Amino acid sequence: MKQLLSKITLWATALGLFSATLTAEMLDVEKTELKFGFIKLTDCAPIVIAKEKGFFSEEGLQVEVIAQPNWKTLLDNVISGNLDGAHMLSGQPIAATIGFGTKAHIITAFTMDLNGNGITVSNAIWEAMQENDWDLDVDQPEHPISADALKPIVEEKLIAGEKLQMGMVFPVSTHNYELRYWLAASGIHPGMYTTTDIGGRTDAEVELSVTPPPMMPATLEAGNIQGYCVGEPWNQQAVAKGIGVPVTSNYDIWKNNPEKVFGVTYKWAQENPQTHLAVVKALIRAGKWLDATDENGVLVNREEAARILSRPDYVGADYDVIKNSMTGYFYFQKTDKRPMPDFNVFFKYYCTYPWYSDGIWFLTQMRRWGQITEAKPAEWYFETAKEVYKPAVYLEAAKLLLAEGNIDEADIPWDTDGYKAPTSDFIDGILYDAKDPIGYLNSHDIGNKD
């Protein structure tokens, strides 16, 4: 009798599931077994969460999530078809599509997160910066910290015939542009890319070089670089190990800047449109799960997410270290723990929508620093952004999710033209209007002007 009862309850649950999925017409995916690549950074969370919380599986997808050693290999693996898709730097699909570096048509229909990076300098540089600006020499200096206190150090080094060395993760990474922006905003020239100088060091006062994210703390400690710009947990790691001091987060350089995207090749998307849709659906749900808050605005799922990310096959860093930034806190020094609720944004502010304006900002930075070698008309910027960013796929996935009741109407900017409102939320206060890329380029002191 008892057995019968338990059987009935089992059937009841099965039926319950059935009725829940009945409205959710499963997509007829072309491919059920997928391989996605990621770099060991906390902002890979949407992919990992979509897998671990079963969002992929509910779309009928079995996804393998595979760590990649560096951004270049990750991109190559996506292009060569070893991976179906990957956690990518926003600049990567754009650069690949316009042919800076490896040429391949990569598209994105999903922005994974906002913010999440920091600039860390070595202890010695931090001390010198404190000497230059006594206001920094307190337990909790006022933010944002600009590179003004760094400028005298750079100049001193230049007189001695040396250049300050800083690390970033990839030539077309957000980190590169953010670090350059931060330096240039204080009048420090970070160097130009030219056709002959693909290292981007022409006229540099501070030389930037590529180091894979997980190698950053070790490279800093070894003294090969004196600072770096990287995502989490590699800034918190520096604090935990006492080898460096994060001076600013990219939230302070540009409030709510786009960070990573989910990239696939154009060819893959063409061959697997339903699969692509299913993946974007799962990712949107993962984003929403990550940013879920209770009535007090506290992020409720982030500790669980940090626990999942700390697994060795995902980010693998200590839970303690990952937890800091993921739960909305950030240690700038051991004595300086601050709440940073928007350090990682995975869903709020319509963040997952693939904005054309985001793409155009990266294009302007590529032009500003000479990665795009010749002047282009404004139309080119609009066209290129359209080639890479695919809001149509995103909106279709969102529609399906809305019908299933997995998201709310207010979660998605249904009627946007793909351009965010002009903003001057930058560290130097310059206005960015995506509809006028040329004007934006010309408003900076350092860098190419058209």
Next chain:
Amino acid sequence: MSIKYKILKAIDVAGLNFLRPVILLCYGEEPEEQIRKIGLFIAVPIMAFCLFLYLWGLFAPMHKTKSGEVPTPSVVWDSAKGVWAFHVREKNKANAYNLEGDSRDKLLEQAQTRLSELEPMVARVNEQLAEADGAMQSSLASKIEPIKAELDSSKNAMREAQKARQADLQARAKAIAADDTAAKEKLLEDYRAHLAQIETERESLRSYEEQIDEIHNADFPQRAEAIRAQSAIAEERQYLVKLIDTLENNRQQKLSDIETRLEGFESSYYEASGADLLKHAKSITRTESLMVNAADSEYAKPMTLPDQVLRSVACVFAGFLVASLIAIPVGIVCGLSPIMMSALTPFIALFKPVSPIVWLPIFFIIVGGFIPDPDKHWLIAGLAELPLIGWMKINPAFIASALTVAMCSLWPTLVNTALGVASIDKDHINVARVLRLGFWSRLIKIVIPSSLPLTFAGLRISLGVGWMVLIAAELLSSSEGLGKFVWDMFNNGSSQTFAQMFVVVFVVGIIGLLLDRIMIVFQRLVSFDESPTSI
């Protein structure tokens, strides 16, 4: 032949000669001599290893860097257990996806029971951690505050003094007349003294800062213990939740869901009529294809260390096989023909010293060129269907790594084979001439057998080289295997990283040892003279 002789022969061929005195002792031959030998060949190595472990445990904690501390043997052992636990859990999840019927229900019930046991413990460990945290904070604060206060006060005093000196200098500077060279010189001197003083003051402050740093970085065992306890419980809980989730949504469940749905669609199809028919038909066909997909689906299990070890071994053997297939024939040709030897010598000399790190990207591009779309390529698809290695998901990265192994490891075999063939006994050739053996039978019956011992010596070196190269190749190609494990764990930068490296050291060492032993056995089997193989 007596059993004793057979056993001795077997351990001799297997290269396990250190067991010889044990066997002889069992037969009661010269017990004293055997015991002496056992002491020398078995007890001494074991003692040396124990001593090594002891010294390691003794000295490891003394060495600390900012990146972490050198793990002790027990930490490494714990880490190895952790790696194994991860493997077991992933395997269980993968199995859970395939379970049906009673076994599924049973596992589900087990997991749920265990989960309900854990729930109260979660709160407890969280509490303990909070407590430990509080204790640490207050302890830190009590230790740091006095130093901090001292630091702040002396810093302020110094800054005040600096400002005063600066102002004083400024005032004097204003008063100096344009032609008062002596006063100007004095000012410059004082300014220098001022700067030097700032430097010494800064120096004195630094010692305070170092003290504070030290306090911050000091271990706090109670908290570390609490974190460990919390992690252990939280990880198990997370595993159980996922296990239950997998069981509840496993293949069987999905299939039965879809089946019910299909039945629904079918009944509504037969009830419907007119224009709706096609719409319903579409639903049916789509559901059918969903069913096919679900039936084929597998849990996407991440590669765990044991899988990676097997895949690495497969990779090294694949590379070794390719290397042998190239090196032995080329070596024979070189040994037979001075012209070929002379033609190939520059290539051997040129390519032999090239590092695997250089070969890998080249092979990557070459392999990528042949396999543009791995998922649809016949070779990859074919390999995935093979029974024993199908699960390894052989991909271009695997092939490129194997080829890199081949490229780096073929030289010893090639050179040794050429040497073996070239140095064949003239008398053996005379025998062949008298018997009028043709080219092929001379090659197969005389030349190859007589060069085999040297060839196998070369193969043994090749396999050793290949195993070393493989780790580097996998690390670079991120082909799943030990190399990728090393790189991933290094990239994790967690407190476990160093311990995991040590685990890998032992895993790699033991497998390398086994591979070498296997080759020794082969070498012994083909060697026709009594000369012992070097160990």
Next chain:
Amino acid sequence: MEKPIIQLENVSVGFGPESDRTEVLTDVNLRVMENEFVSIIGFSGSGKSTLIGLLSGLVKPDTGAVFCKGREATEPGPDRGVMFQNYSLLPWLTVYGNIELASKQVFPNLSKAELKEHVEHYIEMVNLTPAIEKKPHELSGGMRQRVSLARTLSIKPDIMLLDEPLSALDALTRANLQDEIIRIWEEDKKTVILITNDVDEAVLMADRIIPLSPGPNATLTESYNVGLDRPRDRTTLNHNPEFIELRNAITQSLMAMNAEAKKLRSNTELVMPDIRPLDLSAA
């Protein structure tokens, strides 16, 4: 006149370039009749092995020619079975394997069973059946030489060329093998050319003995016919006056040739300083 089964005509062999040539054998003539047992005797280093090489075809003459059964022979072949000085057994094969390899090559038409029987027959012939599955390195020198003999016999050569086959063996084994070779020769009545440095052995075994003058420029000299009756009994032979006379004559002729050669050689030899190294261990 009866045709010789193997014949050397004005054969010379040397090594080295024109300017610094060493003639090993000069102007060698040899005629061996069918079923004859000829022994060639000479000092070590006089070119005996080169002579075997010439007869077997392994060494090509610089001038002159080698005829085998009336035809010029330029290549070695199984019709002239060679028993090498150092056995030349293939170390990776067993006794059986060594003989099988040779037999199979020479008699490719034998069925498996016939081949097995054939091989076993010859192993039996040299009394090695118990060691049939052993490898050469597990055998004593005498056993190895017997394997070598069996291999040479198993290919049923018309002529057997024995290159100092017994020189490395102890006296007892040697005597045994001598008897065995004679027995087999008497059974099969093959042509045998035995190279040796042992006069007793030559007289005991051969029909005809040809001394080889010491090299360089070695050549065959006048031959001695051995008229002793067969079977020859080595125990009584030592007291046979004919045997003693023959042995002394051959020995003397060899000694004389050696003295002559030394005289010739000393002209070209460097005069060594007359100092000897001190033997410290003797002190």
